[in-house]
Amino acid sequence: MAQSAAQQEDLLSDAKSLFQQNKFSEADRAVRQYLKDQPDSADGHFLLGHILFREIQAHAMLEAQFQSQAHGPMRSARTMGSNPSPTPDLTAAQEMAKASLAEFTAGARFHDPSADDLKTVALDYVLLVDYPDADKWLAKMLEWAPNDSDGWYYLGRTKYNENRFAEAISAFQKCLKLDPQNVKAEDNLGLSFAGLGRHEEATAAYKQAITWQAQLLAKNPGPYIDLGSLLIDENRPQDAVPVLLQAVEIAPRDSRTHELLGKAYTRTEEFPKAQVELEKAIELSPQIPNLHCMLAPVYRKQGLAEKAKAEYDRCAALTGTHSTPETPRQ
Known part of the structure; x- marks a missing residue:
């Protein structure tokens, strides 16, 4: 029996609530059930796109991909803590990224995506090692949300992986202007200076990042x-x-x-x-x-x-x- 409109909206609301609680498997099931009766719902498709991405992110594959594409002595990831266990298979993560992109494409047929939607689209492209497309969509979302510090951070990471170090420096500086004392951004700023052979500025950035976290118990x-x-x-x-x-x-x-x-x-x-x-x-x-x-x-x-x-x-x-x-x- 087909569900009433109220029941369908309750199902979508439940899926959003589960997503916000980081219960991605349950959210996935709920939104797919909703989409069976509402296949033209942009909100449903966009939500499923976010859920699929967050399932990948929960396994640290985004940072793993940024790391695996960096070069030489600068290839280390710039994120908190340490993970002694192997990460899930990258190929499986890339298949999920493709599925996530397919949901955003489906949703975009019915409604324009938001800046947050475009950020997830861009990070799906990072997982697919398609940095030009990641760059394009991050730049677009930042036109709509210029005060999104995470957007600037990820744009800097993407520019770095494209070996466009001067543009990476600009992106990290914008991130730091919005989010002062962001240790990861300052560290990556140093890496970008090093990429241009500007070692004194790189050293200063690394030392600044170290100073900012001197009093923290959990250090990067x-x-x-x-x-x-x-x-x-x-x-x-x-x-x-x-x-x-x-x-x-x-x-x-x-x-x-x-x-x-x-x-x-x-x-x-x-x-x-x-x-x-x-x-x-x-x-x-x-x-x-x-x-x-x-x-x-x-x-x-x-x-x-x-x-x-x-x-x-x-x-x-x-x-x-x-x-x-x-x-x-x-």
Whole structure:
């Protein structure tokens, strides 16, 4: 029996309430039931698009995707905490992103989307590694909602992944104007300066981000990691060590912190300490070829020939395969 109009609206209202409570599976079921009788409801389609995206976001896949597309010493994610467990399969997340986009497309046939809808559309495109489209929709939503600090932050992240560092700097500065002392934005501002080779300004941004969170119990390891990485690149490993020790204290389950600390100890020829850190990094992220390539000469320097050979062999084997991305910070 078809539901009355009042019952249908109650169902949509329930779905919205469940979504706001982060009960995404229940919200998904409720809105799909509503759409069976109301297939031309823009609100229903838009809500389902948001639900599908938030289900992906709940598994940290958005930050994982931003991270996996960054390059070189600047590839680490800039988010809170640490996640020791593997993230869900990216392919499955991308299928959900496509489904989310399909719902926004369906809803747009009946009603114009809001700025918030466009932000989710843009972040779906991030998951699909389509940064030009993500850039386009973030720029459009910011025309409608210029005071959305998160929008500017994600636009900066997108510009960074497009290697458009000057535009990323502008976006992060706008985010910081709206949301002063945003540690993630300041850290990413530093990364964007570093992308242009402006190391003094990058260092100042990392140090500012560190200062802003000095009194916080839960700290973001990103500025420490990025400052330590920059100091290593500048051939100042002895200065990088104390910064990276702080990063390890904040995020002990982040393989990147141990990798960089191991690299710094290798440069200062403290090989036993380098061995400990690189072995820990491999324990956390065994499929990253570079870690094995780094550990092999550390073993060799200490006369551990058999261990060195095993790591060289592992490095060669993994280099010829597709490795999994590092565990992202969240």
